[in-house]
Amino acid sequence: MREFDSTEFMSDFQALIECESFSHDPEALARSARLISRIGTGLLGAAPHVIGTDSRPHLLWRFGDGPREVVLIGHHDTVWPTGTLKSFPYSAADGVVRGPGADDMKGGVLIALYAMARLRAERGSLDGVSVLITADEELGSPGSREIIENEARGAKAALVFESGAPDGSVKIARKGVAIYSLEVEGLAAHAGVEPEKGINATVEIANQVVRIAALHAPTVGTSVVPTVMHSGSTTNTVPAEAVVGIDSRAATVSEQERIDAELRSLTPSVAGAKLTLRGGINRAPLEEEMAMGLYARAQRLASTLGHPPLRSVAVGGGSDGNFTAGVGTPTLDGLGTVGGGSHARTEHALQVWIPRRVELTAALVGELLDDA
Template sequence: MTLRTAVDVSVDAMIEDLRTLVEIESPSRDHDALGASAKTVAAVIESRLGGHAALVESEAGPHVHWSGGGEPRVLILGHHDTVFPLGTLERRPFEVADGHATGPGVFDMLGGLVQAVHGLAALDDLSGVEILVTADEEVGSHSSRALIEERALACGAVLVFEGAADGGALKTGRKGCGSFQVSITGRASHAGLEPEAGVNALIEAAHQVLDIAALGRPEAGTTVTPTVASAGTLDNVVPAEAVLHVDVRVETADEKDRVEAAFATLAPHLPGAQISVHGSIGRPPMPQSASAGLFAVARQLLPGLEGRSVGGGSDGNFTAALGVATLDGLGAVGGGAHADHEYVVIDAMAERANLVAGLVRALRHAPADGNRRHLPKDGYGKRPTRE
């Protein structure tokens, strides 16, 4: 495939910047590491694009924000936190071999950040372009969500540089996702002398696991998956407490509301047992309507490009729910996110950098209401107004 009106990017330079970012480890919730990472991300942006990349302090760590000036037109969105603890680099250093770049965070999502910056660097005019690189995407984006939504509404179009889907496809839809914790309180007693005097929290948990799993509706794209359970203290004590953790994914706002209501009304089966529920579906669904206009532009630039709806969430879920046109999966082509075999396909890096350049060029010259807004079709969020 040949990208139309290609720009000149250096793969060697991208690899060196990728090495720089990977070798500054940035595990979520490690403020010192994230502080060093944010400064490095800002330095890479400034060295390639000029201007000033500001560090926006937060309780989760510093976010990085850069603007090309002028009226905001497009937001480049990513994150610099990773899931790997400090010391991972020593065991799994950055390497380039057999057409792949490997190392912690190389695919999710430092490779995408590098491609975005180098694609932008090849453009003559970056007015209207903003970059936001957050510090807490991997742990829920609690400190960055308000800033993400503010800049998305201001810009009117969002390009998310999470890693591509399998085969290099863009991510044109995402499920909403969240987690719940179900805590069960029973009553302890001696398991041999008087088990009937207790209220067995583990048995109650077993009932709840079955009730919770039954909330899934695969035909509607809804998965409700109990993932972690703990109960009891000793093998001769009737368990007085149990805790369940549940992963939830939904495709529509109606399903989000249904599942959240069902968790709120969970009831105990055993007399004397008590249940408390915490959690929600924090990332709303990203419907395919959010990406339709932008994906059409991407396919004009790169004929044959595929789009795919995926189960995982990203910060693009937040921007799409506001009615802001959002296209995801524009980052590195590769795989192994969150795993030891994480990798980036080097031969695809230049093409993806060219794709961001082409999309940004098109968005900077598009009418304000062209591909820059979408009206949510799933009843979630509302169409924003441009201020």
């Protein structure tokens, strides 16, 4: 068995945090991919396939010639602009690791790699395992979604290394995400001289905002929120154009589809106005039924390993686990670091949880492979 080396892990953790990887910085992403490739090659005994472009490199380790049984998924891009380290540097003190990407999700990437190194030492091979580290998750995974779905489709399990909840809970459900913009086309006219000749896009968009907000249904976990809105150009002109953004989240596929249908059925309230709905569903929900079997295994294994009781939580934000569940693959999320403050200057990861997550992941993947 490859024993967990805390010193080695922390050295890699520091190096990865200090290798900034802002989603919008191609050179930074390329440097980050090279570093992860080097670390992963050393741990797993093989270099990854580089998928995508030099400016947005996704890394894939695929072991064995047989079918994919278990897919481990993470991302190395972050929301932190290049240069953040100057004012928010890496630190590790009193068991707390801080820095940009510490919790979301550079620690999670390393947990996946170190866990597979441990499993490789135990079994002699990682046949049936894929490890995919993408470079655009913080942008909604526009370039990696197809890669993720293709890698997960038909697999026995997808394990996602986003951070766990602050108490160590893994994530068994995530709301689906849909993003829209509703555009209104009206007709301009002089607001003081002949307003009756215009078609007021502001009035139309205001009426539509009320209708959209009425779709909000928190009792079933559905949120429909009108967000950024713009209309008109000058105060003395009947507005000819207007647009409003819409953020929709739903806990179930049926609710997500219902909201999508409702938005697409909106009709103008002002005579002559025209509506155009753009956008749509980005991520299907990760529903509990897709995670419960894996969660039960992980909970039992955590107990066997002497870890604290492993709890679960449902959350509103999406991840690449939504995509894996969307293609029918059982998915367990939140297997990465335990800490908090993602996307904020309070971002941190607790060191005490790192060896537990490595040990649990290795045991879980090993059991899944044994059942193949």
